[in-house]
Amino acid sequence: MHIELQPRLDPPRWLGVAAPVAAFAVALLIGGLIVALLGKSPLDAFRVYFVDPLTQDWSLEALAVKASPLVLIAVGLCFCFRANLWNIGAEGQFIAGGALGGALALATHGVPHDGPLGGSWILPAMLALGVVGGALYALIPAVLLVTLGVSEILTSLMLVYVARLALDYLVRGPWRDPQGFNFPVSVNFDPDATLPSLVEGASLHAGVLVTLAVVVLAAVVFGRTMLGYEIRIVGAAPRAARFAGFSERKLALAAFALSGGLAGLAGIMEVSGQIGQLQPSISPGYGFTAIIVAFLGRLQPVGILVAGLVLALTYVGGEGAQIALKLPLDVTTAFQGILLICVLGADVVTRYRVRLVGRVLA
Amino acid sequence: MRDWVKGAAVVALAAMAGSAARAEDKLKVGFVYVGPVGDFGYSYQHDQGRQFLQKQFGDKVETTFLENVAENDSQRAFEQLARSGHKLIFGTSFGFMDPELKVAKQFPGVKFEHATGYKLAPNLSTYSARFYEGRYIMGEIAAKVSKNHTVGYIASFPIPEVVSGIDAFMLGAQKVDPNFKIKIVWVNSWFDPGKEADAAKALIAQGADVIAQHTDSAAPLQEAEKAGVHGFGQSSDMAKFAPKAILTSLEDNWGPYYVGEVKAVMDGTWKSHDTWGGLAAGMVVMGPYENMPADVKAMAEQTEADIKSGKVKVFAGPIAKQDGSVGVKPGEVMPDKEILGLNWYVKGVDDKLPQ
Numbered sequence: 001m002h003i004e005l006q007p008r009l010d011p012p013r014w015l016g017v018a019a020p021v022a023a024f025a026v027a028l029l030i031g032g033l034i035v036a037l038l039g040k041s042p043l044d045a046f047r048v049y050f051v052d053p054l055t056q057d058w059s060l061e062a063l064a065v066k067a068s069p070l071v072l073i074a075v076g077l078c079f080c081f082r083a084n085l086w087n088i089g090a091e092g093q094f095i096a097g098g099a100l101g102g103a104l105a106l107a108t109h110g111v112p113h114d115g116p117l118g119g120s121w122i123l124p125a126m127l128a129l130g131v132v133g134g135a136l137y138a139l140i141p142a143v144l145l146v147t148l149g150v151s152e153i154l155t156s157l158m159l160v161y162v163a164r165l166a167l168d169y170l171v172r173g174p175w176r177d178p179q180g181f182n183f184p185v186s187v188n189f190d191p192d193a194t195l196p197s198l199v200e201g202a203s204l205h206a207g208v209l210v211t212l213a214v215v216v217l218a219a220v221v222f223g224r225t226m227l228g229y230e231i232r233i234v235g236a237a238p239r240a241a242r243f244a245g246f247s248e249r250k251l252a253l254a255a256f257a258l259s260g261g262l263a264g265l266a267g268i269m270e271v272s273g274q275i276g277q278l279q280p281s282i283s284p285g286y287g288f289t290a291i292i293v294a295f296l297g298r299l300q301p302v303g304i305l306v307a308g309l310v311l312a313l314t315y316v317g318g319e320g321a322q323i324a325l326k327l328p329l330d331v332t333t334a335f336q337g338i339l340l341i342c343v344l345g346a347d348v349v350t351r352y353r354v355r356l357v358g359r360v361l362a
Numbered sequence: 363m364r365d366w367v368k369g370a371a372v373v374a375l376a377a378m379a380g381s382a383a384r385a386e387d388k389l390k391v392g393f394v395y396v397g398p399v400g401d402f403g404y405s406y407q408h409d410q411g412r413q414f415l416q417k418q419f420g421d422k423v424e425t426t427f428l429e430n431v432a433e434n435d436s437q438r439a440f441e442q443l444a445r446s447g448h449k450l451i452f453g454t455s456f457g458f459m460d461p462e463l464k465v466a467k468q469f470p471g472v473k474f475e476h477a478t479g480y481k482l483a484p485n486l487s488t489y490s491a492r493f494y495e496g497r498y499i500m501g502e503i504a505a506k507v508s509k510n511h512t513v514g515y516i517a518s519f520p521i522p523e524v525v526s527g528i529d530a531f532m533l534g535a536q537k538v539d540p541n542f543k544i545k546i547v548w549v550n551s552w553f554d555p556g557k558e559a560d561a562a563k564a565l566i567a568q569g570a571d572v573i574a575q576h577t578d579s580a581a582p583l584q585e586a587e588k589a590g591v592h593g594f595g596q597s598s599d600m601a602k603f604a605p606k607a608i609l610t611s612l613e614d615n616w617g618p619y620y621v622g623e624v625k626a627v628m629d630g631t632w633k634s635h636d637t638w639g640g641l642a643a644g645m646v647v648m649g650p651y652e653n654m655p656a657d658v659k660a661m662a663e664q665t666e667a668d669i670k671s672g673k674v675k676v677f678a679g680p681i682a683k684q685d686g687s688v689g690v691k692p693g694e695v696m697p698d699k700e701i702l703g704l705n706w707y708v709k710g711v712d713d714k715l716p717q
Contacts, residue, residue: 056445058441058445062438062441062442065438066435066438172520172716181480181522181702181703182521182522182525182703182704182705183456183521183522184519184521185460188460203437203438203441274437275434275460276460276464277460279433279434279457281432281433281434282434283434284432284434284435316438316442319428319438319439319442320442320446322426322427322428322429323392323426323428323442323443323446324446326426329398329428329429329430
């Protein structure tokens with residue numbers, strides 16, 4: 001006996017809605033069981049994990065701040081993934097953008113700005129450099145792919161380590177804060193080089209608005225422009241795309257540049273809005289987590305926005321559960337995994353008919 | 363399905379009402395750790411301090427910890443603790459410095475403490491331990507015990523705490539054996555048992571017959587045990603990992619400090635301060651001296667007593683730098699500020715400091 005997956009030619013609409021809800025319910029049941037086995041109340045856990053973060057201003061802000069880089073990178077990644085280009089190196093492009101944009105903040109640190117603009121040009125220029133840094137860094141695997149046919153999966157991934165070590169070198173050496181007791185961190189950025197808060201004294205920074213704008217723009221590009229159309233066709237039917245005269249090479253370069261540019265933007269916004277300085281590590285793995293977010297969001301910009309918020313919720317809620325219920329970190333991260341498996345499993349059920357098939361006797 | 367949603371909503375509302383009614387009169391104390399509490403090293407030892415604190419005060423305090431918090435994503439952890447009624451919050455890793463400072467400014471009514479950093483605020487203290495004092499004693503022991511006159515030293519990151527540890531180790535060793543040699547491997551991690559073990563194997567293969575480490579796992583010590591050479595425990599008493607190899611452990615002891623700070627908050631006498639205590643303050647504790655001849659043990663005990671009494675100062679001149687230039691003049695002692703930013707090796711260290 002074995003399980004067989006038959007593609008559904010016309011998946012019913014209700015299933016697309018019901019499956020994720022059911023997946024969520026199953027994950028809650030499993031998670032609740034684990035919590036109960038630990039001798040804690042599953043109801044309290046549910047409240048702390050899912051209700052509290054969504055009912056308080058500050059935790060909503062924390063959600064937005066945490067989701068912002070994930071969504072931005074994932075939206076970029078879907079330009080690549082939809083065209084069957086496997087950019088695994090968003091983490092490196094994030095670092096490249098953060099480092100190049102941050103370099104301007106360090107170069108202008110403590111320098112008086114007498115021009116007619118004052119220091120107001122610095123932040124926009126930093127964001128632009130962030131995009132450029134990420135895009136150029138992403139073009140390395142893209143160029144290797146289109147000229148020499150080198151697998152972009154390997155090169156983009158390996159360039160992550162190069163970026164990490166390069167940043168590590170820079171903050172230990174030339175960019176080290178001379179007043180910093182020899183610790184490997186740069187000076188703190190000037191106010192002119194810092195993304196402003198949206199709410200006085202809160203962590204919610206203006207980058208969140210940029211992310212929202214990018215989601216809308218990306219949705220328009222995918223749905224309404226020639227580039228979006230080409231990417232969809234190249235990904236779905238490469239032969240047809242070739243007959244239509246679309247250049248796969250140009251497209252690969254464009255998709256990687258867009259994807260890297262958005263990852264770089266996320267990087268500089270994280271550095272300038274959250275961290276406020278350069279240090280050996282500026283990302284807790286956003287570039288990799290964003291791959292999950294991209295697929296959870298079904299490679300659609302709006303879906304990615306929702307998926308990014310859900311994933312951010314599991315982080316904020318998970319910390320809340322450690323604090324309020326003294327649940328161990330391992331349980332909260334295990335629950336993250338359970339939730340993801342259930343949601344992805346539901347995806348399979350939506351797209352395929354699962355049948356138990358008996359052994360056929362010869 | 364609709365019933366399920368309705369049920370969940372009712373449950374959620376009921377649960378919220380329940381929590382609002384709960385009274386909070388204990389002092390809530392929060393801890394943020396960079397590693398897992400199960401590392402048996404640095405974070406483990408801070409958590410031992412937390413448990414000690416909990417035992418001392420019983421029902422009067424409630425302690426909470428967040429473990430494995432990424433330094434570049436830690437601001438939210440401090441904010442969550444401050445928001446949830448914690449009145450005293452300890453951040454136990456250097457990389458938490460700026461995030462913790464930001465949150466401290468946001469919550470002037472909450473007291474913050476940051477381990478191993480250097481930025482202070484009216485409601486943010488710093489605290490650290492003079493680990494280098496213990497490393498001086500370890501250097502003396504190593505120079506006595508080693509037959510090849512060589513220690514293999516596994517280092518994490520070239521920050522001042524680690525550099526001052528290497529220098530102190532060599533100053534102690536050179537007092538016993540002026541030609542003592544050190545081989546250093548930088549593993550660029552605080553906790554990576556695989557890498558640490560590989561480094562230990564390589565060092566032993568190169569002739570080091572004592573292994574010292576400034577990383578948190580027990581792996582290097584276990585490698586020393588396997589190879590039949592000696593080693594030192596890091597952060598906690600690691601004798602159980604290597605009963606035959608261990609000479610002593612450099613133990614962090616945060617419990618009494620945490621108790622003192624909590625008492626100060628309860629009494630309303632807490633003030634922002636910069637604490638840097640060593641063997642004398644009990645923040646650094648030497649584990650049992652084992653697997654060494656009686657005269658070596660006696661020497662170690664004597665040095666420990668002399669450091670405690672202030673008779674021996676680790677960074678007392680004359681100290682020559684690696685290139686032979688003057689580090690500390692005769693009759694002078696390196697000021698704390700310089701030790702906290704130390705970025706040069708003493709003479710006799712055969713390694714280039716990663717810059």
